Every structure is written in structure tokens, then in C-alpha cells.
Amino acid sequence: MAADYDIFDELARVKESVAKALDSAKKHGATSAEVSMSKQTGLSVSTRSREVETIEFNHDGALGISVYCGHRKGSSSTSDLSESAIESAVTAAISIAKHTSEDPFNGLADSELMATEIPDLDLYHPGSLEPQYAIDLALETEAAALDYSDAITYCDGASYNSHQGLRVYGNSHGLIAGYPSSRHSLSCVTIAEHEGEMERDYEYSVSRYPDRIDAPKYIGEQASKNTLARLGAKKLDTMTVPVVISSQLSAGFIGHLVSAIGGGSLYRKASFLLDKKGEQIFPDWLSIEEKPHLKGYLASTPFDHEGLATKDLTVIDQGTLASYLITSYAGRKLNMAPTGHAGGTHTWFVNHTVESQAALLKQMGTGLLVTDLMGSSVNIITGDYSRGAAGYWVENGVIQYPVHEITIAGNLQDLYKNIVAISDDADLRKSTLCGSILLEEMKVAGN
Incomplete structure (x- = not known):
């Protein structure tokens, strides 16, 4: 054929x-x-x-x-x-x-x-x-x-x-x-x-x-x-603990940023990052670069859905929101220049601080490794975040047993600022290349 x-x-x-x-x-x-x-x-x-x-x-x-x-x-x-x-x-x-x-x-x-x-x-x-x-x-x-x-x-x-x-x-x-x-x-x-x-x-x-x-x-x-590895999963008591979001999920966690800085959310005033350009929203060691012209990558493209030339872009510069994602329609409504994002984002690179997830778990010590998320309750207007989750309980940097039937919650404004470290294990199947993320703490709802 x-x-x-x-x-x-x-x-x-x-x-x-x-x-x-x-x-x-x-x-x-x-x-x-x-x-x-x-x-x-x-x-x-x-x-x-x-x-x-x-x-x-x-x-x-x-x-x-x-x-x-x-x-x-x-x-x-x-x-x-x-x-x-x-x-x-x-x-x-x-x-x-x-x-x-x-x-x-x-x-x-x-x-x-x-x-x-x-x-x-x-x-x-x-x-x-x-x-x-x-x-x-x-x-x-x-x-x-x-x-x-x-x-x-x-x-x-x-x-x-x-x-x-x-x-x-x-x-x-x-x-x-x-x-x-x-x-x-x-x-x-x-x-x-x-x-x-x-x-x-x-x-x-x-x-x-x-x-x-x-x-x-x-x-x-x-x-x-x-x-x-998920057999014999246990429930946890409700607590507030450090959390690692695995690299299979971290692209989606960072991806809430895409909705929050998109032109449509901004001109509707429906974003927790409204008027935040130029302000620090992540730790000062974290940067995000967009590179749309990498050969063979899943999210590479020479032009967007309006014919605009795509180009390298710094989205987050040392923790500071450096750019919104603007289509021509949103740009006219907001009096901003379009950025070539009609149709979505291109390949994003999030920098890392440690070499492996194992090193990240060791840095965390005791807490929760999240490997699966279910359902969605993410409010882009307020930043409130709540998801059903499953994963593994970790003590002294070592996985102890699987856990399920829990909910993790927080506010993205706080969670983004309280990222402690990111490992170098980005999932290349994603358009946002980000390793596992260690958060200082999250509310974990269980028994």
C-alpha cells in the first residue's frame, strides 16, 4: 500500500x-x-x-x-x-x-x-x-x-x-x-x-x-x-508531605502553564497568571525554552496554523515569565504581538538540577512518588489543583510500597514556586521535555 x-x-x-x-x-x-x-x-x-x-x-x-x-x-x-x-x-x-x-x-x-x-x-x-x-x-x-x-x-x-x-x-x-x-x-x-x-x-x-x-x-x-509493581497497593492517611511527580506526568503538570499563559485565557481574564509577565512564577534556577525546529521531534513544525514562522523562544527565564503564547486574534485584543502559537506549543525544554529520579527520591527522603493521575480538577482562573493519584510511598529515598485511592491538591501558584528540583529523565514521548519534579509539599488526602 x-x-x-x-x-x-x-x-x-x-x-x-x-x-x-x-x-x-x-x-x-x-x-x-x-x-x-x-x-x-x-x-x-x-x-x-x-x-x-x-x-x-x-x-x-x-x-x-x-x-x-x-x-x-x-x-x-x-x-x-x-x-x-x-x-x-x-x-x-x-x-x-x-x-x-x-x-x-x-x-x-x-x-x-x-x-x-x-x-x-x-x-x-x-x-x-x-x-x-x-x-x-x-x-x-x-x-x-x-x-x-x-x-x-x-x-x-x-x-x-x-x-x-x-x-x-x-x-x-x-x-x-x-x-x-x-x-x-x-x-x-x-x-x-x-x-x-x-x-x-x-x-x-x-x-x-x-x-x-x-x-x-x-x-x-x-x-x-x-x-x-502496583499490586498490593495501600491507602495513605491524609497528610502534607513532599511529592515527586514522575517524568511520565510532569509534562502535563507543566502543561497547565500553557493554558494559563495562552492568549484566549488572558483576554477572557480567565487565568491565574493574568498580568504576570515579567514576574517570577518559578524558582530562579528554572527556565523553559521552546525549540520548534529540532529535526525529527514530535512537536517540531516550521510554521503555525496561521502561517507564522516559528522560532526559538524563552518562555520562562530564570523563574520569570518571559512570554505569553499569543495568536493574531488574541494579539489584537490584547495589543500584543503574536508569537506563532496558533495550533499549540512546540517542543519545550525544562532544565534539570539532578541526574536521575533515584537522586531526586534520595533528595526528597520521605514522601510520595506519583506515577498516575486520574480525573481532573484544575481551575486555570484560580490555580486550584486537585487530582486523583496513585504511586509509591518512599522512605529514606527508597520506594517502600505502592499506594492508591489518594488525592493530591494545592494551588499552582504555590506549587510552581515551590519546585525544589527536577531530574534528568525527561520522557521523550512528550512535547514538553521535563524530568521528574520534586515539590516541597502537597496536601495528600487519603483515609
């Missing part, structure tokens, strides 16, 4: 369709317009109980069109790229724009901010789309998980996904740019039972490169190890 699909021919065809849509918008009287399309071809296979459960192929995508008639905006889409279908979609968007209210902040981003060079970020590495190849990987993963220990009572599924696609963006400033990309993953979920209580855990691997995902044997066995 992969041999019959030339991504670069497809990229050229989509660029032509985008150009036709822009020409049509101009012909029908739009003041300005932007057109984007993401298209994907891929295969997903899952197995359960050593049998194939699902095989899914996909080949989809739609052309999204937004036109501006003055400050009025209309949008439509079409998956049919024929000239007549594109023409119909454009006229539909024009009609919608004429019936919407004016918004003085609507419009394209400024032309001088558009990407002018599209670097090759090494994002495209297609893999096999043959079903049998994917089936073999999933079955091998599941077998490794089930054969690891008799205590593993059930495998809740193994899955392999391989997708390749493209993204094209164009607007009436004259920009039409695009690039291909790929993504491959292998995962496994296992269940074990101990004294009438069941525990489950998982393992997964993801990469732009098909030959860089972890081996099926490793994924299966690690999923089982993770599950077995």
Missing part, C-alpha cells in the same frame, strides 16, 4: 487545491482568505487475548476555508477537491461571512510575520502499511506481556499504529506552504489481580521513525512490570 502512495505528489496536488480556493475567494469578493488542509493515510491494528480485534485503514482529510469580508468571517470545508466542490465551499463561506456580525479583531496575521523559508525538519519517515506486519508486532507485544508472569491475568490489548500525512496552509498574503510527516506507535495494557483487587498499567512507544519505536518484547514486558 505504501508503494502506491506518493506523499510528495499528494502534497503538490493539495497545494494546487489551496491555490484554487484562494483564487476563488478573491474572485468572489473576499477581502482576504486562508485555506488549510491536513491529510492522513494510515493503519491501526489492535489485538486482544492473542487474537486480532480490529484492523482499520484511513485515508482522509478536508480542505478548510476561511474568508474575511471586512471584519466578517465565514468558514466552510470540503473533502472533495474538484474545482466545482472548491468553488461551492468558497461561495458557502462567503455567504456565511455576509450574515455574521463584524468583529474588529478578525483577519489574517500580518504579512511580515509569515514564514518565508520552510526548513526540512526530518518529520517524514513512512513505515509499512501492510496489515500482517502490524498484526505480527501487536501479537508479539501481547505475547511478551502475557508470558512475563502468571500474575498477569489479562492483556487489555496491544496496538500498532502507523500514519503518514501532510499539512498545507495558504493565505491571500501569497503564502502557500506545506510539509509531510509521519508518526508510529506501539502500546500494550495489562491487568493483574492480587487478593481480589485488580490493577492495570501500560507501556507505549512513539516516534516519527518506524525503526525507533521500542521492540515488542520490551513494550509487553514493561507493561507487565508496571502492572505488577
Whole structure:
């Protein structure tokens, strides 16, 4: 199947369709317009109980069109790229724009901010789309998980996904740019039972490169190890103790910052970091750098969803909030320059202070290592944070036993300032690369 699909021919065809849509918008009287399309071809296979459960192929995508008639905006889409279908979609968007209210902040981003060079970020590495190849990987993963220990009572599924696609963006400033990309993953979920209580855990691997995902044997066995380590979990009494948030979760913990400094939250005055730019919100040793042009990384991109050129950015400078994350619409409302974050953030690097999680646990001494979070009660307006959690109780820097059915809580304004240390074990499967985080203390609610 992969041999019959030339991504670069497809990229050229989509660029032509985008150009036709822009020409049509101009012909029908739009003041300005932007057109984007993401298209994907891929295969997903899952197995359960050593049998194939699902095989899914996909080949989809739609052309999204937004036109501006003055400050009025209309949008439509079409998956049919024929000239007549594109023409119909454009006229539909024009009609919608004429019936919407004016918004003085609507419009394209400024032309001088558009990407002018599209670097090759090494994002495209297609893999096999043959079903049998994917089936073999999933079955091998599941077998490794089930054969690891008799205590593993059930495998809740193994899955392999391989997708390749493209993204094209164009607007009436004259920009039409695009690039291909790929993504491959292998995962496994296992269940074990101990004294009438069941525990489950998982393992997964993801990469732009098909030959860089972890081996099926490793994924299966690690999923089982993770599950077995949770057996015999105990509850804790309610207390206030130091807490380590594992590197598998730290990206999400830091990720609440993204919502709080995003333009949408700021102009709605719905952020605990409103008017905090230039103020210290983390310890003075902590910095966060965004690097969108690293080759092969999962969150790398040459331009954002408005066509703005992406560039390196210091988000946190020695504990100080150095930048908000602003789209052109939010920028007009806030009287700020856009930062190239339409569509989200790019690769973030959070610096570390110790070399390993083991060193971090030793520094903590006695406290809680959190390895799983459930549910979500995070108020970005106030910073109040409360999550169901599970993990391990630690004494003298050594894990003693697993714990579950607890809740950790605090306020992000305090928690961010009270980060004590970060280890050098960032999870490369995430877009925010941050090691395990040691917090001075958190409220732990248990018995």
C-alpha cells in the first residue's frame, strides 16, 4: 500500500487545491482568505487475548476555508477537491461571512510575520502499511506481556499504529506552504489481580521513525512490570508531605502553564497568571525554552496554523515569565504581538538540577512518588489543583510500597514556586521535555 502512495505528489496536488480556493475567494469578493488542509493515510491494528480485534485503514482529510469580508468571517470545508466542490465551499463561506456580525479583531496575521523559508525538519519517515506486519508486532507485544508472569491475568490489548500525512496552509498574503510527516506507535495494557483487587498499567512507544519505536518484547514486558509493581497497593492517611511527580506526568503538570499563559485565557481574564509577565512564577534556577525546529521531534513544525514562522523562544527565564503564547486574534485584543502559537506549543525544554529520579527520591527522603493521575480538577482562573493519584510511598529515598485511592491538591501558584528540583529523565514521548519534579509539599488526602 505504501508503494502506491506518493506523499510528495499528494502534497503538490493539495497545494494546487489551496491555490484554487484562494483564487476563488478573491474572485468572489473576499477581502482576504486562508485555506488549510491536513491529510492522513494510515493503519491501526489492535489485538486482544492473542487474537486480532480490529484492523482499520484511513485515508482522509478536508480542505478548510476561511474568508474575511471586512471584519466578517465565514468558514466552510470540503473533502472533495474538484474545482466545482472548491468553488461551492468558497461561495458557502462567503455567504456565511455576509450574515455574521463584524468583529474588529478578525483577519489574517500580518504579512511580515509569515514564514518565508520552510526548513526540512526530518518529520517524514513512512513505515509499512501492510496489515500482517502490524498484526505480527501487536501479537508479539501481547505475547511478551502475557508470558512475563502468571500474575498477569489479562492483556487489555496491544496496538500498532502507523500514519503518514501532510499539512498545507495558504493565505491571500501569497503564502502557500506545506510539509509531510509521519508518526508510529506501539502500546500494550495489562491487568493483574492480587487478593481480589485488580490493577492495570501500560507501556507505549512513539516516534516519527518506524525503526525507533521500542521492540515488542520490551513494550509487553514493561507493561507487565508496571502492572505488577502496583499490586498490593495501600491507602495513605491524609497528610502534607513532599511529592515527586514522575517524568511520565510532569509534562502535563507543566502543561497547565500553557493554558494559563495562552492568549484566549488572558483576554477572557480567565487565568491565574493574568498580568504576570515579567514576574517570577518559578524558582530562579528554572527556565523553559521552546525549540520548534529540532529535526525529527514530535512537536517540531516550521510554521503555525496561521502561517507564522516559528522560532526559538524563552518562555520562562530564570523563574520569570518571559512570554505569553499569543495568536493574531488574541494579539489584537490584547495589543500584543503574536508569537506563532496558533495550533499549540512546540517542543519545550525544562532544565534539570539532578541526574536521575533515584537522586531526586534520595533528595526528597520521605514522601510520595506519583506515577498516575486520574480525573481532573484544575481551575486555570484560580490555580486550584486537585487530582486523583496513585504511586509509591518512599522512605529514606527508597520506594517502600505502592499506594492508591489518594488525592493530591494545592494551588499552582504555590506549587510552581515551590519546585525544589527536577531530574534528568525527561520522557521523550512528550512535547514538553521535563524530568521528574520534586515539590516541597502537597496536601495528600487519603483515609
